[in-house]
Amino acid sequence: MSDELRDEMKKLKEQITAMKDQLKQMADEQRPKGRGIYIDIPTNVRDYVEDAMQGVAEGVHGELDRSIFIGPGGCRIMRQGPQHLEEPDETVNLAKVATVMSALGHEHRLKILNELMSGGRYVNELQEKLSDITTSTLSSHLNVLEEAGLVVQEKVRGRYLITIPGRTAYKMARRVTRFLDMRDEE
Amino acid sequence: MMWQRYELDDSVMKTTESKVLLKTEKGLVEIDKGTLAVALKLADQSQGFIFHGKGKLVLDAIVETEEGAIGEPIERELDRPFLVLGDAAKLQESLAVTEKEDLEKTGYSDQKQFLEKARSLLDRFGGRERIHGCGCFGKSSDSVFAFQNEMSKLDVLVASNRKLVYKAEGLIFVADGDRTILKSPRHMIVSKPERCITHCT
Numbered sequence: 001m002s003d004e005l006r007d008e009m010k011k012l013k014e015q016i017t018a019m020k021d022q023l024k025q026m027a028d029e030q031r032p033k034g035r036g037i038y039i040d041i042p043t044n045v046r047d048y049v050e051d052a053m054q055g056v057a058e059g060v061h062g063e064l065d066r067s068i069f070i071g072p073g074g075c076r077i078m079r080q081g082p083q084h085l086e087e088p089d090e091t092v093n094l095a096k097v098a099t100v101m102s103a104l105g106h107e108h109r110l111k112i113l114n115e116l117m118s119g120g121r122y123v124n125e126l127q128e129k130l131s132d133i134t135t136s137t138l139s140s141h142l143n144v145l146e147e148a149g150l151v152v153q154e155k156v157r158g159r160y161l162i163t164i165p166g167r168t169a170y171k172m173a174r175r176v177t178r179f180l181d182m183r184d185e186e
Numbered sequence: 187m188m189w190q191r192y193e194l195d196d197s198v199m200k201t202t203e204s205k206v207l208l209k210t211e212k213g214l215v216e217i218d219k220g221t222l223a224v225a226l227k228l229a230d231q232s233q234g235f236i237f238h239g240k241g242k243l244v245l246d247a248i249v250e251t252e253e254g255a256i257g258e259p260i261e262r263e264l265d266r267p268f269l270v271l272g273d274a275a276k277l278q279e280s281l282a283v284t285e286k287e288d289l290e291k292t293g294y295s296d297q298k299q300f301l302e303k304a305r306s307l308l309d310r311f312g313g314r315e316r317i318h319g320c321g322c323f324g325k326s327s328d329s330v331f332a333f334q335n336e337m338s339k340l341d342v343l344v345a346s347n348r349k350l351v352y353k354a355e356g357l358i359f360v361a362d363g364d365r366t367i368l369k370s371p372r373h374m375i376v377s378k379p380e381r382c383i384t385h386c387t
Contacts, residue, residue: 120250154246155259156214164254 100165103148104173108133109141113170116151116162126160192233192312194304195225198297199281200288201239207270207277208329212350212361213343215331217241217264222292223281224304225274232278234271234330236304238292240264243333243343245352247359249366249375251382256375257359257368264333267307272329307332311340 103109108130115121115129127138142160145151150166153159162170201221208215221239225232241264248257284297294300311332331343341354352359360367365378374385 120255152248152255152258154248155244155261156210156212156246161248161250161255164251164256167254 099148100150100169103144103150104169106141106144108137109145110170110173112138112141112145113150113162113166116160117167117170120154120159120161122157122159191228192308193227194236194301194308195227195232196301197224198284198289198300199223199225200284201237201277202280202282205277205280207272208331208343208345210345210348210350212246213345213352214244215241215264215270215343220288220291222284222288222294222300223277224301226269226271226308232274234269234274235277236267236269236307237264238267238300238303243331245343245359247352247357247368247370249368249377249382251375251377251384252380253382253384256373256384256386257370260354260357262333266334267303268334269307269311269332270329271331307334 104113111130111133112126115126121129123135123138123142126142127133127135130138133141142151142153145166146153146160150163150169151160152163154161199222201217201219201223204216204218205221206214206216217237218240221237221241223235223237226234226236243260243262243264245260246257247260248255286296289296289300292300294303328346329344331345333341333343335341335355337355339355341352343353344351349362350360356371358367358369366375367377368375372386374383376383
């Protein structure tokens, strides 16, 4: 939480304390001086106000938590108001999502995508760059990536190209990794 | 410029070896040995052929953009008659007189039957008047292909050096080196180095 927010919370607590004191003072002034039965209404009011202010404080705190997005790029304050939770999207083809995620789920395939990020490559060029992967394994990985729609092979020249979904998926994987790195550092 | 009429030759030939009719960075057209061929003549000069046999068309209708590649390769078996206009001279040496059995392999009982099919294709390509010749295919690298698709419409491929235009049902692909245009039911992409306009549905 930033210093500015801390100050805001501190001020809010001070205001609550001041209001409590004011209410206590008012109650003391209105308390009957003589004998008899009396109901300490101001005490109830004080509790009520205290509860209400506590609710407001918690609400403000929660809202601040929801409105601040802390990511690898720093802290971002959402100004467009509270975000609604997304409704489950029935149109998402989960089997396809699984295919894509599965295609990403191998270090060798991520290395291939990383290599293709800088442009189309022939198999022999990939083989040269990724010498730790055998020719048959490389071919098998390329098939998996192609079936998932993350790469496409030119049929005339034979080069492999990363597709728009491939590039997006690779960037997403990289972003998730950055998040995890940040969390580990914390 | 003098417009003239394309005519079919009288004799049906066959290819004696498999032959690559087109090869560019983006496209490939090849025919197998034994493919039937009849010459298209313009003022008694062979200007192309109508083929029927086995072959394939490969076209990389893929556009490379900074955001990734869009499109997909097209692979088609060429098992219907198709037309080629271009440099015919280089093909002549790979042709031989056809035998009855060659015709039968492709589903024809005689030459006449094949010639009728070929004429029908030529009429559809050029219109009844078939007045298309203007000597524009002067360079050996220029060629025009007309393939019949499953809906009996013509898909046209025009190639000239690195330039290539393909128009098929629901697809237009234009490539000129690094500059490409792809129009398909799902995409509309105009791309050149460092600039790209994409619309995907």
